[in-house]
Amino acid sequence: MTGESSRTKSPAAGDSAPVDGERVQIGALARRTGVPVKTIRYYSDLGLLSPAGRTGGKYRLYGADDRVRLEQIRILRELGFGLDAIAALMGRGPKASRGADPRPVIEAQLAAVERERSHLARAAAVLRAALAGGDPAAATLRVGAVLRLAAWERAGVMREHVAAPLRGTSVDPQFLERLLDAAFGRIPVELDDDQWAAFVELVALISDPSFGTALAAQAEPFWQKARGFDAATWQRDWGGLLQRGVAVLARGGRPAEVAAQQLGQAYLAMVARAMKRRPSDVLARWIVEHANQDDPRGARFWELVAALHKRPPSPHGAVMALVLDALRARLDQGPAPATRVSRRGRARR
Numbered sequence: 001m002t003g004e005s006s007r008t009k010s011p012a013a014g015d016s017a018p019v020d021g022e023r024v025q026i027g028a029l030a031r032r033t034g035v036p037v038k039t040i041r042y043y044s045d046l047g048l049l050s051p052a053g054r055t056g057g058k059y060r061l062y063g064a065d066d067r068v069r070l071e072q073i074r075i076l077r078e079l080g081f082g083l084d085a086i087a088a089l090m091g092r093g094p095k096a097s098r099g100a101d102p103r104p105v106i107e108a109q110l111a112a113v114e115r116e117r118s119h120l121a122r123a124a125a126v127l128r129a130a131l132a133g134g135d136p137a138a139a140t141l142r143v144g145a146v147l148r149l150a151a152w153e154r155a156g157v158m159r160e161h162v163a164a165p166l167r168g169t170s171v172d173p174q175f176l177e178r179l180l181d182a183a184f185g186r187i188p189v190e191l192d193d194d195q196w197a198a199f200v201e202l203v204a205l206i207s208d209p210s211f212g213t214a215l216a217a218q219a220e221p222f223w224q225k226a227r228g229f230d231a232a233t234w235q236r237d238w239g240g241l242l243q244r245g246v247a248v249l250a251r252g253g254r255p256a257e258v259a260a261q262q263l264g265q266a267y268l269a270m271v272a273r274a275m276k277r278r279p280s281d282v283l284a285r286w287i288v289e290h291a292n293q294d295d296p297r298g299a300r301f302w303e304l305v306a307a308l309h310k311r312p313p314s315p316h317g318a319v320m321a322l323v324l325d326a327l328r329a330r331l332d333q334g335p336a337p338a339t340r341v342s343r344r345g346r347a348r349r
Contacts, residue, residue: 023053025061029062048073158206159184166212171219198307205300222275233273245315264324264330267287268284287324288331
């Protein structure tokens with residue numbers, strides 16, 4: 001058996017690493033490292049792994065440093081580095097320059113690895129969305145089509161998916177535009193893995209025709225009654241209600257407590273103003289019954305929007321849950337005792 005055998009071998013149990021000063025032929029190095037002889041010879045011919053010397057018969061000899069270098073080459077290859085890049089990193093080979101800064105090579109390779117990682121993350125998110133859908137094949141096609149679009153096109157497509165079914169309702173146009181801006185305005189161009197996962201799930205959600213149908217069904221009863229809706233006033237009042245609700249929740253407020261009841265009363269007054277009605281128990285019951293019919297995917301929609309934009313989770317869901325529980329508690333207590341006002345303005349039982 002010659003020292004230049006080209007057969008692939010795995011490390012032999014009896015072979016040990018070359019010690020300082022020891023030189024072995026290419027076959028022994030192949031057995032000790034598991035790297036095929038032809039690969040070692042190829043690296044040597046490129047100048048990546050210059051032999052430490054030769055025998056009298058011109059066979060290549062490699063020392064302990066050469067084994068370390070061979071391990072470095074193998075690791076870099078496993079990481080996806082090309083041979084030219086490895087030559088530049090190790091300062092070897094015909095294109096290598098001694099003393100060259102290896103950082104640009106590493107940075108370029110890191111960027112390539114990050115792109116591949118992002119691509120794989122997107123692919124995994126698409127597959128998860130497909131498995132979660134009723135028709136995996138159709139879900140994959142829908143989500144994949146949106147992912148191929150440029151960032152600004154994606155925002156437009158998603159915006160239209162949500163807007164289309166709502167435009168067929170009595171929704172206030174100004175309110176709808178504000179809602180769409182909050183959801184899809186300035187979607188980041190570069191997304192990390194968590195954002196990609198949220199984005200893909202969001203696309204799958206809003207591409208489902210049943211979601212648009214549910215949105216329209218939830219919206220229409222309110223907007224039928226809220227003619228002449230003042231979107232700016234609603235937005236202002238809603239912002240104040242959210243702040244109050246967060247404070248009540250932070251104190252551990254319960255639905256029957258005064259602060260929660262006042263919160264429910266404030267929301268009832270908001271809806272009454274929008275509908276140009278009195279804030280009565282009849283209206284409170286309508287609000288509760290309407291909320292019981294809401295599709296839970298609506299809450300998930302806003303959770304995904306927050307994740308996509310890297311925003312803190314909105315307190316909307318928790319505050320509304322408290323408001324509705326407060327209204328239910330109010331209704332469970334029965335109608336409030338009737339009062340009449342005297343001429344001096346004092347209420348009498």
